[in-house]
Amino acid sequence: MNIASLSERSRIWRLVAQHVWQRTLKWVHGGPVFRLRPFTSVPSRLLIAPQDLRTADATNAADIYGGRFLFSGHLVETQGRSPFELQAVHEDWQRELHSFGWLRDLRASDSQIARQNARALVEDWIRYSGRWHDIGWEASVVTRRILSWLAHSPFVLQDGDHEFYRSFVKSLARQVRYLRQTINETDDGVERLQAALAITAACISMAGQGRFARQSFRRLDHELMRQILPDGGHISRNPRALIDILADLLPIRQAFVSQGLEMPPSMLQSVDRMMPLLRFFRHGDGALAHFNGMGSTPSDLVATILAYDDARGAPPVNAPHSGYQRLSGTNSVVLMDAGPTPALGVSGDAHAGCLSFEFSSGVNRIVVNCGVSPKSNPIWRKVSRSTAAHSTVSIEDTSSCRFLSEKPFGHMLGAPILSGPNDVPVEREDDQAGSRVTASHDGYAADYNVVHERDMRLSGDGTVLDGIDTFQAIGDVDRSQKFAIRFHLHPGLRTSLLRGGSAILLVCRDGEAWEFEAPGSEILLEESIYLSDVFGHRKTEQIVVAGSLLETPSVSWQFRKTATAKLSRRGTSDFDEIEELPLEEDQKDGEESQ
Incomplete structure (x- = not known):
């Protein structure tokens, strides 16, 4: 990308200066001086x-x-x-x-x-x-x-x-x-916190470390207080960070207890906050949502970690400090990224997926983000972080965040986010009819004079997910500017066009079926790729609703459950023997007229 703004230039030079200073100190503390020191x-x-x-x-x-x-x-x-x-x-x-x-x-x-x-x-x-x-x-x-x-x-x-x-x-x-x-x-974020955990573990495990213990425990307490947010999230906004931190923190907490040592005050508090949020990110099949660096879920490790959760209560529905929302109805779950870009120093793995969401019904994941490739390939890494790899809106095929380019500092600094959504107001309503979240972001305001707003409502019984994407002009908008609303589908689904292409049928492996429609808009089925799979990259599909910002300032869409799971014992296809759900009267009339 080309660096356009003065603020982005200043951020880069601050990063360069910080990097050079850290490398200098590391050379003094851990380079030749360390090697020669007796x-x-x-x-x-x-x-x-x-x-x-x-x-x-x-x-x-x-x-x-x-x-x-x-x-x-x-x-x-x-x-x-x-x-x-x-x-x-x-x-x-x-x-x-x-x-x-x-x-x-x-x-x-x-x-x-x-x-x-x-x-x-x-x-x-x-x-x-x-x-x-x-x-x-x-x-x-x-x-x-x-x-x-x-x-x-x-x-x-x-x-x-x-x-x-x-x-x-x-x-x-x-x-x-x-x-x-x-x-x-060390790099800020999980790496520094894990270093503090390792030093603390060594102080507990090795004899004669008393003179280092107080300083080490105090440093761990400081990092936990600084990095673990009040709702249990991590400052990087990466769900994977919770897994990595808890996998090291829980055994060290147990070591404190075994040795009869007084734990840092934040250790118990951090575990109590992180456990519910780990449940917050889980779909019905146990996998965590793919936001901001989260790839395939290590299900065995997550199960082991959650076994340490004594409370085992219901997950929260709102994580305001981490910037996420959860809507649930019966067996359906919607997880939404509704937070600003993480701080520059911890954004190296963050994605341009503001207002993206994932949607699951029972053990069936329906709408997903592409996730993170397990391959250490810079091209796939770049693809996975783009807005187009998320189930949200992109304008002119650009991302809502600006990443540091590879040249001339990319090799030195990685690819942190230089600028992105900063103002992300969120409103939430919960009642017997269901849950509703309305959020907007300014990630496209500087370049396209547009604020994207997404309004989603999940019915109380979990059978209907309604959404409205609105494009609010805050200045002159070019008539040629286009938008694309993407809904990446899980590769376990089978799709077919209905009613002359005005709707799409989605059938899960167990026979459960959903319909997608966006009245008044053209619906396209295009190829996509699912990166976060234990078997590697998998080909899948995405629903795309495209249009002009000026001609279509608002798009309504809906996922509606039309059949429950009822697989044939004969092992027939996914489309065999599905039980239709009763439609409401206005829905029946609409289908009869068509």
């Missing part, structure tokens, strides 16, 4: 091992023992060499290797060979990368490695000799010291 303080022993909540796969242990390492979609065969000797391997592969999360797979196999293999690989890392490695000593990688080593230390150290024990603990203490010295230079 290290003599070695804890005498480990006291406790925080639990690892992430799911393990014991079948990977045999591959690792055979020298086959499949990380981040890249398979590397070491041919008898240590994986830490290899050069010119994909960076994401190296990050996963140096993070040691795969120790949980070796531990799951629970064999003597796996323990010996784990010790040999840890020794290799200490030998080849223990002093320094450009990727192995990235802050996020060091954080994950510390937490993995602590959690799986009983497995790694069992049957090991005293020399290995001392070498292991010494290297662990060295990594903790590095993280403690460079935490202020």
Whole structure:
């Protein structure tokens, strides 16, 4: 993108200056100076091992023992060499290797060979990368490695000799010291909070850390208070952040209890706030909505986290600080992004999806956002963050946010959002008839003099979802400017045109059926792609309603349930044996006239 405004230029230069300053401090604290500095303080022993909540796969242990390492979609065969000797391997592969999360797979196999293999690989890392490695000593990688080593230390150290024990603990203490010295230079957001969690876990788990404990606990308390919003959301507005934080926070909270230590005040409060919001983002099938960086849902990890929720109450309907709304009726759920752009420093994964929504009925997801590609590909990453990849309105095929371009600073700074929706007023009404949310955003105001407003109402029985998209002119609007309202459909649906193309039938796998219509507007069915799938990218479809901003200042649309699930026992097609719902009188008259 071209940088157009002075404010965006100033933001970029502030980012550049901050980045250079952080790199300078990191070089002083963690570069050659750190490597040359003598290290003599070695804890005498480990006291406790925080639990690892992430799911393990014991079948990977045999591959690792055979020298086959499949990380981040890249398979590397070491041919008898240590994986830490290899050069010119994909960076994401190296990050996963140096993070040691795969120790949980070796531990799951629970064999003597796996323990010996784990010790040999840890020794290799200490030998080849223990002093320094450009990727192995990235802050996020060091954080994950510390937490993995602590959690799986009983497995790694069992049957090991005293020399290995001392070498292991010494290297662990060295990594903790590095993280403690460079935490202020880590990227803001989840990465910095997880670094604070790792340092805290080390203080609890290693003997002789009393002089660092108070400072570490205070820093964790500060980060939790700053990053966890009053409604339980994270400042990045990414639902995935809740999963990543809770997966590390819950075991550390349990370690506090086991050691009889006083927890930072914010630790209990943060967990109590985040748990309900994690439920807030869930559809009926257990998957989380795809907003602002959330990809496919690690269902097993989410289930494990929610098992720690003692309250287990109904999810909230309104998350005003995080900028999300939830409408529910019987088995239907609508989740809507109704918040402004996150702060510049934590917007690296945020999307241009303001006023987008996802819609599900029972276990059937109907309207979705495209989500996030599991492939580490900058092109797909750019596509997934665009407004067109979300179920909302785009104008002139542009996004409602402006991202930092790749040149000349993209490689240095990533692609944070420079500007986007800032004013997002929201009104909500709940009564026996249903729930209604009306919200607008100014993401297109500067370039197109238009404010987009979306009014959605879900009936109390969950069978009708009505929406109105309005384009409010706040200045001169070019007659040639076009809009497109997109409704990305889940790939599990089958679609067909009805009544000469004036409506679309959507049939779920279990036979449940919905109709979409937008009276007075042309409806198109176009190709789309669903990125957030555990099996990779999947081809799907999208409903598109397009028009001119001047000629069509408002568009009404509706999803109406027409059949409940009643699958045939013979295993026939999705369109066999569906039970029609009774239509209201005005709906019957409308169909008869057609």
